[in-house]
Amino acid sequence: MEILLDPNLWIAFAMLTALEIVLGIDNIIFISILVGRLPPHLRDKARRLGLGFAMVSRLLLLLPLRVVRGLTATVSSLTGQATSGPARSARAVADHRALVVRVAPRP
Numbered sequence: 001m002e003i004l005l006d007p008n009l010w011i012a013f014a015m016l017t018a019l020e021i022v023l024g025i026d027n028i029i030f031i032s033i034l035v036g037r038l039p040p041h042l043r044d045k046a047r048r049l050g051l052g053f054a055m056v057s058r059l060l061l062l063l064p065l066r067v068v069r070g071l072t073a074t075v076s077s078l079t080g081q082a083t084s085g086p087a088r089s090a091r092a093v094a095d096h097r098a099l100v101v102r103v104a105p106r107p
Helices: 009-035 040-062 064-068 084-104
Strands: none
Touching: 009 040, 040 064
């Protein structure tokens, strides 16, 4: 029960709630714009389907968080040595840059 008294938990919860509200409003606006192009007899069905898919996809995207929360092993380098702190951050930046170079289109 002590975890419920942690102010960091409440701040994170408030931020997550605000983000979900903003994204929900964004979904409603986007779906309304797209539904406006449909014939009138299909608009209600399309609006319900769009909002339903948005809700289901958001819930499905939250499921992998359970897996991520359970990760406790350290990130290992290619040589098998564990890295931590600034070395881990530098390695993450280097990995990201290498991925961008590989994926970027070539002229």
